[in-house]
Amino acid sequence: MRPSLFQLSPLAALVAAVFSTQVQAQSVSINGLILDQDGKAIEQARVHVHGRQQYVYADKNGRFTIQAPADAELHISAKGYGDQFVKVADAQSDQLKIQLEAGGLERIVVAASGLHHYDLEMANPVSVLSGEELSCKTEPTIGETLKSMPGVHSNYYGPVAASPILRGLDGPRVRILNNGLDSADVSRIGPDHAITADAITTEQIEVLRGPSTLLYGSGAVGGVVNVVDNRLPRQLRPASTQIETRYSSGADEKTAALAHDGGQEQIAWHFDGFKRKTNNYDVPDFTNDEGESTNQLANSWLDNSAVNGGLSWITDKGLLGFSVGHIDSEYGIPGHHHHHEEHEEDEHEEEENHQEDGVFARVKQDRYGLAGELYKPFAGIETLSFNSALTRYQHHEIEGGAIGTTFKNDSFESRFTAEHETFAGWHGVVGYHLQQSDYKAIGDEAFTPDSKTDSHALFVLEERSFGDFTAQLGARIEQIDYKASGIEFEHHHDEDAAEEHSSENVKNDFTAASASAGLVWNFQPGYNWALSVSRSERAPSAAELYSNGAHIATQTYELGLAYALDADGEISKSETDFKKEVANNIDLTLRKFEGDFTFTYNLFYNKVHNYLYMRDSGLTMADLEAHEEEGHEEEHDHEHEGEEFSIFHYQQQDATLYGAEFAMAYQLTAEQELEFFIDSVRAKLDNGGDLPRIPPVKAGAGYSYSAQDWSATIDWTHYMKQNRVAAGESATGSYQILDLGFSYYFNLNDLDLTAFAKANNLTDELGFVHSSFIKEDAPLPGRSFTLGLKARF
Template identity: 40%
Template sequence: MKYSPIALVVAQLLAPAAYAQDENKDEQHQHENTEVIVINASPLARTELNSAQPVSVISGDELREKQAHTLGETLAHEPGINSTHFARVASSPIIRGLDGPRVKVTQNGLDSADVSRGSPDHAVTTETSVAQQIEILRGPATLLYGSGAIGGVVNVVDERIAQEHVGGTRGFFGGNLASVDDLRDVNAGVSTDIGNTVLHVDGFARSSDDYQVPSFTNDEGETTDTIENSFVDAQGGTLGLSYLFDGGFIGASYARLDQEYGIPGHHAHEEEHGEEEHSDEPHEEEAHEEETGPFADLKQNRWQLHAGLENPWQGVEQLSVRYAYTDYQHQEIEDAAPSTTFTNEQHELRVTANHQLTDQWYGAFGYHGFLQEQAAFGEEAYTPASETDRHGLFWLIETRENKLNYQLGVRYENVSINAPTVELGRQQHDFDPLSASFGVTYQWHPAVMFNANYSFAQRAPSANEIFANGAHLATQTYELGLNYDVHAEAEHLYVIEPNERSIELETSHSLDLGAHFETGENHLNINLFVNRVNNFVYESFTGLNSVDLAFDHDDHADEEVHEGEPEGEHDHEEGLPVVQYNQEDVVLFGYEIDGRWQLAPNWRLDAFSDYTRAYAIDNNANLPRIPSQRIGAEFTYNEGNWESSLGYVWYAEQNRVAANEERTPSYGLLNAQFNWFPQGFSRYNLSVYVKAENLTDKLGYVHTSFLKYDAPVAGRNFSIGLRGEF
């Protein structure tokens, strides 16, 4: 059962009649044959072609070919998208140089509800192997998703809650084996009609060992060709049930995820500078820890509810309700016992109503509520327990007049962040972010479309950015949040005290300009962007060491920290460099270009390039871990029931580095793939592929990674897999 309002909106947006009436029928037919993929991340049924904001969608075979264990690695070759590359075990997406709490990761439009936004060694819990499509919104997407989406949104869409009958039974299956890490990966899913209900079940299992790299010398001066403790063992499943009736549907789902993965380099500092009195007395447990290293044990239970109604009352054509409850736990295991535990209990509700204002103007308004309770305890609980409460109201409208399509929106949000256990400084901070945008698309010619979008977006700092106060061993630093300041009490003694300055909203002014050219099977996308962010929250090195820190609420802190040590003779090798969260005005600008050209009936060329430049306005200081420029191209040849491709991606040297950051040399990756579509299995859409990555076994360091010189990109890798549908 497809909703007629959505169908009407899509028809209105894509109908050739919207083009100039004097265009010939062949040009109109060209657009009618273009594959249309509706973006679920927008309530107005936009597509890649008619969105003023840059959007891309990965689905079908393209998604299966790019699928990796982590979301970041899956999207790493998309224009404008990079990966934090935490040794392939916990990589998150970076959009135009922004990551962490500025990039929203959602599952079917609702937050993934993990703790991946707070630390690079925490995995994203969305699973791409069972996904239907992945949608990427570049630039601020705060109107629907809130202030956590000031940098963009990655929405993973699956079929766990059906909105229409599937026409009997349909499903998918797949598997993959790889050499570089001895990967074993299987996935499958099925949806079936049972009367007025639709049942959906899917699941996956994945296991891999430490991955291989070209021989290199790490930060400890050791030569190795294996990234130790980079194994992965993950499995999960989803059960969903929908009831369809005249004028609507209601469905619910339950998903379970269990994942264990190594944390390479996580505690290298601690092991190197630990208590020396134990070094001569190795224990059995210590030997085991040295052999296996610390690892993460992640568990997530997620319940979702989704309901929709057609024409529930006058003036509202469609009403949608989405709700999710997530219970999440992440433990870091050392010596067979939890050393640190992170938990997150989260509720999220979004109610959206589509309405028709006039014959030309239509839109959607709604409410978005979000309650997050996070806690951490153990040796790396650098952020205290906190509760984040958000309530937002939004309104999006658009119209199409001949060749022009105008898109406007506004959102008001109230954010309250409370950390009741904090003993120093304020325990609660309240913010009122306001965001708005205006965009336009112009169909200058049936084959040429231009788009422009301006966004004013505000973001409330996260609980971690405000209240962090402790050792963060994943980044080998001691973090101090915006809630604190540091005062020099004496030589080699610095007191942590409350920050008297107010914490400001991050405010972004972003402009996107784009052009899309499409003729037959050829297309070209060009996007230019500039983004000024006032009060940008970032970490800066203070030049201090954690052994020199004390708290002003402890009158004897200096005696306890330095007891038995002569003044000025503290062993800084036992501490960590102190980083302080600050706020400063910055600017980011760059471009994304990608295209596809059918060179001959059997030959196709795909190419892309992207670039991001980011620096502070006052002193022109470079921001840390900004990705370098990339240029990539791939030639594909197809013949009958097979095709082959050869591609190369070049990563430029990154020499625009921040303070205490090293430049990263350039490198290139050569990849090849062969796909075979066996005859006689067309009903299963079966394909078998053989893939070779990094054929030249090139050593490559990822500038955006916290483990840049400890965990390079994987070496030469051969994989074989199959996928199919029924």
């Protein structure tokens, strides 16, 4: 049965019923003013109700208004300032005046933490990109937006599809979330499939490095990227609108985005949308896979748009909200292009006839969300909450005007949690997590079969403070069931056997258990140590189990764990038992977060039993042809003429990954700041050999100057040579990228305006991304200049 939004109705009915009861805690309206030590207003300072999702931002005069319970605690923070906590009950009047001192790191609430943790309080390493910094780093893909963070790289399938790599892990090991729920696209199956989430209308992006399986399931064994927006409002905000337009020279990019929030009495609403269009990206001169010299990345154009809206009923008892979003996107797929046809066209023809240039993807996604929270519904429980999403995803790959392959994914996900009051010193949440998906692939490149996935899980997170120590414990038990159809386990030698050849329906199930323990020690003011130890189990994904076909994007023939392959190219059903990956991870973190000099230092060690990876079998698709019936062979030759893809067979072996991440900032003066970071990861099989496409060591430095009306940044990033490579993999040379940015702030009538300019890759450096499947054919974009304007009113 297809997932249905009606599955949400019991929880919605529960919320509505409790809303109709008597008010238990009275809210008050709090007005305030936020200033620096010199008495100047701090614009965009964040005021957050501790332990809840409610927050507002100060206006240009430093003023704010927020609704909060009478016994609430407010957390006030701003980038470049030390933060403060203020109890509403202790306020002398309804007009708060708060002064923040310069220096130190801003505490940011991590929505994906599960217990309203601030980033500096978590045992697991976490990075958050928000505010002006997020706006400056926004790129068309999430991977490219985040790649400058310590411990984060991009798998880079050209500028059109780039997913984040966390500590050398990506694909099904990194969960991409939108407001805490899976993005439900097919980006985890192939690197040429774009992530549907976009940073242009996002409020913050959270990156949890290391296993985060307790809340988000076995797919988060490598980490979590949570894209947070306000499409389902969780707080009442004064009416505000932001409009942004930008133009970039490197791909003739034109982008426009709008976001509007508002609230009146008990109703809050949100609307956002964007439109982005580019041509093929300019790159430094290089020689492509056909020996031709070019300065453009063929088939790398984009035409993306999205619209989202939400409405919430918010009272002092809780909230009930609904959201809807629609994505309509088209993008070229590098590696599928026809070189000669493209080079015969001039630039104008290329702009107007993208669809004739080569294979491109057409994506449509509709997403419906429903969420609710109940505050203090009964004794012992602080909050009951649920968050659900129903997603309809469809993705056509089109060549020559005809649909070649279609990917579909209908999914439903719901998480229900109960946050309890402190009991015997422990405070935490217990919850239930449901995920269902119905995946279909139809056409020439349908290398994965149709499959249905059902996952049910129970989890618990608890924490307790012991003086300067805070202990954090968690556990999760998860049941995953797969049903796949159309599985063909054998290729016969003789044509007579073809009539007896039939497909099978298969079922597999796994039980994955995970547990973690963390300790945070605030050993002196402004410093803490954090230790996290976890054991995380991951069930193989449906694609890793059942793949059987040519994957043009990676130029490989992928064969899943469910199959056996002999030395002659004969495919049969595997008799080997499937095993879960078991990751035993240790993270040690040292932080200094007060004063002019701040830093974060992470060391990690991850021992993975039964690590699942694609091993080069030494065979090619030509070795399979002798075992295929004549009709299939002819069709295959027609589709892949001249291409002898290597056969990569999923295997399991023990592996070890370890490394370090370091980031520091030094406030030279009130206006000037220096930053530096470096990260590294080493990943190898225990029986010898390196894992493929592991990112190189990355180091970077930055300088920023912030005046009253303008700011400027210089960022330099160096990617070192990667020569620790897997069998059949080539080394990748080093390169460095220099970026400049400038912003000017001014007012026009009632408009707060920001004009900005950026220069990316100012030196026009030729760089190839080692973690990319098509690194030799898809260098990074060359020199590009961006101009933009943002207006708030």
